[in-house]
Ligand code: SF4
């Protein structure tokens with residue numbers, strides 16, 4: 001159902017999309033003279049002049065269709081009554097929108113609609129928000145002459161199969177808006193109008209229930225429906241809302257702006273903000289619908305403490321729990337030294353929370369032992385882009401893709417991992433941009449509705465660098481590089497060195513084919529297309545970074561972009577698609593053991609002095625421990641205490657059994673989270689975390705865009721995460737006080753040059769800001785490196801391919817690689833507690849038909865997956881989306897134990913784990929693995945400790 005209020009700053013609906021043109025045409029509408037860009041529809045021109053023409057099938061997010069005949073107008077000198085939504089404004093036109101003839105026609109049209117529509121307006125959940133109802137009033141319809149005796153659609157049955165919205169065909173006016181939304185906005189083409197004339201009705205897939213069709217539940221059709229035909233079930237259940245607040249999605253790195261509709265203190269609906277700079281009115285099933293976890297009964301709402309992890313939990317007050325944690329931490333430091341404790345913060349937390357945790361560790365704990373989950377996803381991006389360009393962030397806005405001519409996707413699956421960007425990319429591809437996919441697996445974009453990749457370089461997992469070198473070899477060897485760009489913008493000595501390196505015959509596609517498994521001619525053709533096809537843009541994801549050569553590959557991507565001159569303007573660039581909502585922000589905020597906020601190394605005396613002065617403490621000048629080093633130190637008995645905010649290392653980090661053993665070796669683990677996550681089962685203090693609906697702050701998305709997160713309701717646990725960090729700092733003896741997260745942002749801005757111009761006030765004015773934002777760029781920076789690289793000259797670096805140590809052998813003959821799925825998110829703690837489980841109730845193992853047959857495996861079999869690190873058991877799905885020799889799974893369910901089998905191998909520069917390459921054997925089995933059986937026992941025991949807390953801490 002549409003949201004027509006217009007009071008969230010959306011400015012109402014002008015009926016058809018805005019047109020951009022340097023040519024203005026002047027016309028007259030109802031005696032009002034107006035100038036509009038050429039191509040603007042009469043409907044929109046009238047709306048721009050403040051004149052509302054009745055409409056039903058038109059809405060400004062969709063190209064017009066001209067079916068309802070309600071928006072008819074009269075144009076002087078023209079016969080008939082053209083539809084204003086499909087008629088472009090022309091210079092000198094004189095248009096009338098209100099005449100007796102038009103009024104008659106509109107009433108007649110409306111009468112026909114209403115005569116086949118249930119007259120239960122008062123009982124209808126859309127009452128007061130239905131465009132049909134509004135338009136009936138606007139055209140002055142007072143009576144309907146036709147009864148219900150004839151043919152009608154009133155007895156058609158509802159489709160309730162989708163967990164989040166219902167489809168009631170009896171209310172459908174066949175305006176086609178939903179069909180167009182699915183095509184034009186989402187790009188899924190799941191809907192059609194089935195039947196002809198009177199029989200026509202909206203149909204999902206092949207006349208299937210929505211849930212069984214190709215529908216990906218993005219909600220675009222629901223949002224565009226002018227009636228209650230497609231409607232959110234929460235709105236049906238709770239009725240219309242009484243307030244709304246604009247906030248930012250807390251799932252992926254697209255960072256969609258959402259409008260939360262509330263009734264009292266209850267969130268009833270979330271829909272995409274059409275003024276959102278990252279999403280322009282679109283969302284995906286996660287942001288739009290999967291927010292029910294915020295009210296899930298599993299939420300932790302009371303602080304808990306215990307001495308040992310074999311003890312039941314005891315409820316405590318916040319003060320008691322914080323004091324308990326601080327006493328333990330202080331005792332550990334007194335016994336084992338200052339460096340025996342540390343903190344982890346999450347890329348799901350806000351910038352302000354990330355900043356405060358690293359401040360807590362540096363100022364109150366007195367060391368640099370702070371790390372973030374960006375360690376296990378995008379740390380190589382930071383390293384590689386800093387080394388080559390001078391700044392560790394993507395170079396573009398999402399909108400830049402609309403100027404791209406050739407898009408290269410490397411190790412990324414946007415339609416699942418970054419769905420709203422995926423839809424935008426599909427729009428550009430449908431307009432004719434070319435696509436090269438570099439991925440071991442056939443992602444959706446390789447071949448989907450109206451999209452076909454020009455090349456799919458289906459390489460073996462772990463051979464990215466060999467592939468990038470081969471592409472560069474062709475580009476340089478065939479003289480396709482951009483000499484002028486390189487001369488002007490790049491370090492010539494480094495380029496000469498790199499050129500010699502890359503021209504070596506060992507990097508040729510013919511030589512590397514033996515490594516990558518991709519035929520040389522395909523690589524040559526893809527390289528030629530990328531280098532000479534116009535604006536070339538590279539998008540990459542964890543399929544690049546989570547390798548032993550993750551940093552090398554990021555550098556190789558930067559080399560490719562520089563060599564082809566594809567940096568510094570719209571339509572090009574290097575674009576890391578960040579997995580979680582605030583990966584960029586957590587890195588920016590200095591939640592790394594070697595860097596202060598703004599990527600300044602802790603050994604940088606001047607930078608340290610700035611923070612020492614502001615914080616009133618002396619800071620260590622040596623990097624602290626990364627997550628894997630914390631584990632090693634725990635085994636050595638040198639690391640004993642951990643504060644862990646919003647991060648679930650026991651599920652998300654590789655080699656689970658190793659992580660569990662390290663956690664067991666610690667004496668005090670404080671977990672602050674929404675749920676009793678896997679790490680929390682090893683904790684001694686539990687602090688209830690606040691969901692994104694319960695907090696103020698900011699997230700920074702993959703395009704460096706800082707957006708406000710606004711509190712929609714009070715934190716269930718009583719305090720925001722930033723307040724808990726502050727309390728812990730004070731209890732540790734370091735005074736910390738802020739009244740509101742805006743003050744934390746003011747401190748960040750004062751201490752971080754790239755954030756100097758950022759404030760909540762400015763965010764209110766601008767909606768969002770892309771950093772750097774300072775005196776040189778007061779309105780932010782949509783495109784980086786326009787006139788020069790941040791480091792001065794762009795730096796080419798040699799990228800020798802080194803095969804991973806993780807080799808296939810007769811014992812482990814297959815390669816396991818991992819990825820994401822649309823409906824689930826990361827460790828699944830949030831999405832598993834929503835109705836999204838309708839799509840993905842468990843992780844499954846994809847195996848190629850050839851490998852399956854060899855092992856006697858068919859769809860649905862339980863299969864054991866053994867690696868050098870461990871074993872787990874999943875259900876199998878036989879699929880040729882993976883290549884022979886490669887198996888694939890996701891990691892959203894803890895019982896799956898995907899990380900029980902991943903190894904300790906990691907990126908040479910950053911320790912980012914090599915999640916994407918694990919040598920395994922797969923066999924048919926009948927029982928869960930030993931680890932899974934132990935896991936179930938441990939989980940049950942820990943959940944029972946929580947369900948039956950002993951007497952309170954006072955008792
Ligand atoms: S379901 Fe809604 S949007 Fe789609 S055709 Fe029917 S009334 Fe129009």
Ligand code: SF4
Pocket residue numbers: 178181182186188189190191204214215216217218219220221222
């Ligand atoms: S929810 Fe999205 S994918 Fe599904 S039919 Fe509607 S627009 Fe298409």
Ligand code: SF4
Pocket residue numbers: 249250251252253254255256279282283284285286287288418419420421
């Ligand atoms: S999950 Fe990502 S794409 Fe989906 S609504 Fe949230 S930010 Fe947007």
Ligand code: FES
Pocket residue numbers: 054055056057058065066067068069070071072083084085086
């Ligand atoms: S709004 Fe123009 S024909 Fe429907």
